[in-house]
Amino acid sequence: MKMITLLTSCLLLLTTYSSMARQATDRATQQMDSLFAAYNTTTPGVAIAVVKDGQTIFQKGYGTANLEYGIPITPSTVFQSASVSKQFTAFAIYLLEKQGKISMEDDIRRYFPELPDYEKPVRIRHLLAHTGGIKDEWAFLTIAGWQEEDVITTDQILRLLARQKELNFTPGTTFGYSNTGYTLLAELIHRVSGLSFSAYTKKYIFEPLGMVNTQFYDDYHKIIKNRAYSYEKANGVYERRELIFSNVGPTSLYTTAEDMTRWAANFTTPKVGDAALIKAFNTISLLDNNKPVIYAISANDTLYHSKGQVSWRYRGLNVYSHGGHVAGYRAWLFRVPEQNFAIVALSNDEHYDILNTGKQIVGFYLKDKLNEAPGNTADAATPLKDTTADYKTNLNELAGEYYSEELDTKYKIAVSNDTLTMHHTRLKDIVLNRKGEYAFSGINTFPFDIAFIKDGKAITAFSISNFGVKNVRFTRIGGGTFKRTASNTSAKK
Template sequence: MKDRFYLKSCLFLAVLLAGTAPLAGQQVPAGMEASIDSIFSAFDGPNQPGTAVAVWQDGKIAFSKGYGSANVEYGIPVTPDETIFHVASVSKQFTVYAILLLQADGKLSLDDPIRKHIPEVPDFGTPITLRHLASHTSGMRDQWSLLQMAGWRMDDVITVDHILKLVERQKDLNFQPGEEFNYCNTGFTLLAETVARTSGLTFAEFTQERIFEPLGLEHTLFYDDHEKIVPNRAYSYYRENDVLKKAVLSFANAGATSLFTTAEDLVRWADHLNNPPSKKVEAMVAQMDRLAVLNNGETFGGAYGQFISPYKGLKQIQHGGADAGYRSYLGRFPEQDFAVAVVSNYADSGPNRLALQVADLFLKDHIEEQEEGPVPPEPPTIAMDEDALRAFEGYYWFDEQQTYRRIYLKDGYLMYHRAGGSENRIAPIGPNQFKMLDIGVNAVVEFTEENQGRVMTFKDPGGEITRMASFDYVEGDPDLFERYAGTYYSPELDTSYQLVVENGKLMARHNRLPDVPLSLIRGDRFSIGPYSAQFKKNPDGEISAMLVTTGRIRDLVFEKQ
């Protein structure tokens, strides 16, 4: 017994000195392994947070390896077969699969209204179906955005009951069900609760009994108890001002998130979806992989718990995840019998980028066969003097998110500034066209003169176009801010904000959140960090309410007390 312990200790020490975990599966030439190692070189060493990669190809694990540490404090190395990561939103496809199992059992239908299974969900006047929830087309407000606005921290213990009580208080939707796509975690918490109530088991128990055990996913579970001990769990980290810090996660809810798994288990799961073992499973996977359709008949790239994202001419079905410092990505290519999973415990790891670089190595021949032509080169920048650049400066209204973008000159570059603080340099590639720098993808900003004035068009790498019209930004007068001061209460969140004028600024205060300044945009519209606030007046011209909008919440009412 003593000798066995000694040998294990020696092996552990050797792993620490090497800085990477031993391979659990290796079927590739040394040159290929070296190429993969170079992709993950930033994670090499025991003093770094880590990552694990696994590749499934032609019916087996073709490659898997761990890099860096699962626990930096103790220098415990990452392994691809045993280190368990929280994979955040990659969870959602498992939640949809659980719903489809119950549909196959005859216990429910994707077209059931959610109130049939969870009557506490408010009646918004139009039925919200399980199908709407599974495709992010329900119009419901996102749980995380609601909780944060209500004063919760994301490292608080958040249970399903907390989320259900919040849902129960909602009075409005962002839009009518089926009209739009807007990513919504709330829907998947409700789907998981539907599984629990329909099956008589907890969601964690149901998925263990009906999914993980039958598929032999021995290191996979849904984590719904923040005090539960999970052997070999990786802890998460982020970097602030070049200092590594722990990113604490205490979720006690599952469905939208909270799947714990390994890189190897994820690609085994992907193989199950790529190669369904029965007609029953084949029908379920076909439903999961089908593009969701809006009321107007259009699709938007979203399927059910997944997204269809073609990659270099190949069909890819994928989803990523991000909670605390955990990051994950699972991409599968059914037509090539291929899947790649990258999981990490470091917030800046970028697993989608890493995974697709690995895919490039393994799918090189397929990519060459299926690409329609060479990828066009990135357009070169052109010279433009500062006076010409200044002509594009100004403020542009982003109507979809009820906020603005600012263009201004700094150190010889135009800056694309987002309300809330983040910004990127843009460089000219034509008289009125600019490319966005420092983001690793080809995004183009174009300016045109139209009847209503100047319009800025943003085109993302996927071809989606956003138009933003210029407007005159007005600096707020501190003397006028007094009319906005007061207490604002949201019955839907059961929380209040105090607006006060301090040192010439209008500030928002909450008893659990940092003070945030409100910046006047135009009229009675302000930005509050990344959010937008529109103030409403009563017939006497007095401020009566504040309507707050975020990317996943629209016009949440705070009544002035």
């Protein structure tokens, strides 16, 4: 009788627990549906997946993968994941090291003899941590007159990189985000393994994990089934954003929310790599002085870099995450190792708010694990400085043609309606805003600073810097006063 009573009690507890778990799951699903209610058959959208203890507990698509044909987004819709690609590239490097084929201390010129002989070696571990000082490819491509919708290949990037005679900084001394470093890592795997980077990752990562709809896209001619196109609003109407480059390593991972759950689960129960490899992979990167590599500092936390991931704390949780953004694609992988928890978000909407939406999803599932949200610690707005000054330099003195040997490109500096402009044959004219006697700023995809260099009484050159390129020199090859009409002059956005 006692045994029957005990069994009955156990069954009741199991039934109650199962019912409570089902109710919690249903509540989270309702919250998800409410969060993404704005996505429908007339909008792009997002695919979401949630993993707990190695199991997928939620996956669903919202919105439309292709607005031309009205194809809905599902967990098996394929998206470009942009910089989320980097952790796969880094993991592949760790696998190559485990195979005994490389050392993290190797000088990269061992594999890339075409690169200049820098003053101090750039090592593989420097590329992984963004501490190599290598100029960022998107930064120097835009300065060279390239645009995101151009055909851009790894070979083109490597040829331009070989012309870069100087680094942004001494390797191992600081953090400087460099997509180029991950292009080099992918090409290194190709040169060492004898397989294309796409084939290597397929053989050693995607196939073992069952990621059947995932690939590194190394040929823009290839057809990808179930691919979502990306969109951005212009004047309130969604427009398609083109993306036809085939540069792999820092980007170009095409994957699905469904496949990414298998990648997230691998951190809990490794099928690719082992516990020791994953521990090393998750360890925060170090500078040469053994101080941690700082990715960014916010009002509430310091964010550290760890091989294609960012390590930080969110409301008491130790998390690893990384976002991605290219054309109109948005991607995010968020992991909480101590809770065996992960969120995957893949979107084809330029306006999808990755971070804030992701934090809400964390709240749906880990509400009881979160500390109280911090208050608003944003700094007060800084008043704009008065830029009106009595500059002595006449703008016409700066006008002329300037050439960069490193980028093999030319700009014409002109004066239009008392405003200095930059002209390139492939770009809209760029308005330069004055910051000092010889200092200006502008926007060419990315904000940049430009400083004119005077030798004696004549302007002989200018140097240009943006987020990923420092002090690229353009030598003056022609002088004279260049004027352009106002109708041809606009800031590139």
